[in-house]
Amino acid sequence: MTHRTSPARPHGRRRRSKGSAHARPARKAPLAVGIAALAALTAVGLVVTEFGNGSESTASTRQTASPRTDTATAGSPSSSGTPSSSVTPSASPAAEKKPEGGPGTGIPKSGPGTFSTAGAGSGPFGNGRIVTYSVSVEDGLKESAEAVASEVDKVLADPRGWTADGATGFRRVADDAADFVVQLATPDTVDRICGEYNLDTGGEVNCNVGRHVMVNLKRWRLATPAYAQDVPSYRALIINHEVGHYLGHNHETCPGAGKPAPAMMQQIKGLRGCVINAWPYATDGTRITGPPVA
Template identity: 55%
Template sequence: MGRSPARPTGPRGGGRRGSARMVLVLLALGVVLVTAGAAVAYWRDGRPPVTGDQVADVADALDAAGTPTPSARVSTSPSPSPSSSPSAVAVPATGPGTFVTARADGTTVGTGNRVRRYKVLVEEGIDVRPSAAAAEIADVLADRRGWTRDGATSFRLVGSGSYDFVVKIATPGTVDRICGAAGLRTRGEVNCSVGTDVVVNLKRWVLGSPEFDGPIHEYRALIVNHEVGHRIGHGHETCPGAGRPAPAMMQQIKGLKGCVANAWPYGRDGVYLGGPSVP
């Protein structure tokens, strides 16, 4: 009787199992590489919101969104200072995106022939009364240290009818949506100026900035003066010299460069507190 055929042993049977293991290893390695690639893409294209002094300038705020058009500017303001007094006003992450208009018409302030009519709107559901916000903004624009000191500009708060610009106070999420529609990435942290809208981040309105050493109402004056300055045609400026007031049109969050924090375009003596233009 002949011998039974020998069963395959060693390399052939082990080769099949080895090949299967190799396929599994390659598949696992592929998953790791894809995951790593996704993580890199996330860091490059969808980084988490920046805070504090990372919010440095327009380029940082825009990231991959590109350079803003002249009618769409980011105004950078950071997270609150640890020394800031806690506020009783809550700052929800987002809101409904609908607004209440302050129904308070004001008198014209300033002696300039160019009267700029503006409205104040506050997002629904936040703990800021439209009438109170409008009164505070009107006081800033009426101040003789403000833009009316140029002798050409006047302002008038209106509750209805035609207007030149709108000041909107909104939650960080709503600011992101409004500014994002113009290609600006505010990331829940900063204000922006888009078209006829001055969009104020509630976080900045309530908590201020660590770069501004002063009371919150002064920081709000800086927000208003800076953004309205853009609306009336002013660009960014930088520090004119050590120890001098920082221009209201300076992006003071980038660092004061030796200047002293300041909220106003003009001094009490009527001298313009400007500095060299920033391209």
């Protein structure tokens, strides 16, 4: 059974404007060379601005801090629903370019902006303070709210997830009274809801704003180049990263070459020598972390 919901109108900080690159041709260089150089630098500027704003969110407990955006993953539930602890080699930084997807992928760019919420509920699982959540999917997508909710439940209940801190638990509910809501939506709808908090997700990335954990349909289906062979793991990273922001965790970076990338790292921007990882904790209960991002 599903329940129709419409996204609340959020409000927030001013949107950060994207940067741009400009080049001044040499006075005596041939005109053709100057134009070619300008075109090349402009292309570089476009790549920089697209990823400069990122897409991995940050928040404080119960989302009282200013929102941000982002996502990435490794070693998450397999397609069979059974958690996988395997970590595949990371892609080189050069491979971490613009995520693929667009015309011809079968992924709709926009939708109606209304949502169906998964019925029933789950849990509770974990200890300490129980945080409630609901899961909804934008109407018209092939993914059902119940199927997406099942994946989210498995990620949040995994012993390598946020419940490993011993102080956090989760329980899924089927109504709008949840503390936060995980919403799978088309790129335009994600942009609109995140944009109401003045965040620029550029049609590519996810965000956490207020009580909204917004999941971009393109990333849910295609992941990123580093996770192209393990989409379920990238989905786990999306949930762990954005829910981590909701719980108050900020961005981190790679702790060293060959080490697992923290779940709170903006892995979509590159791994910086780390290997992919979707989980905040290792199987032995050790927190996988890295230096904070200033």
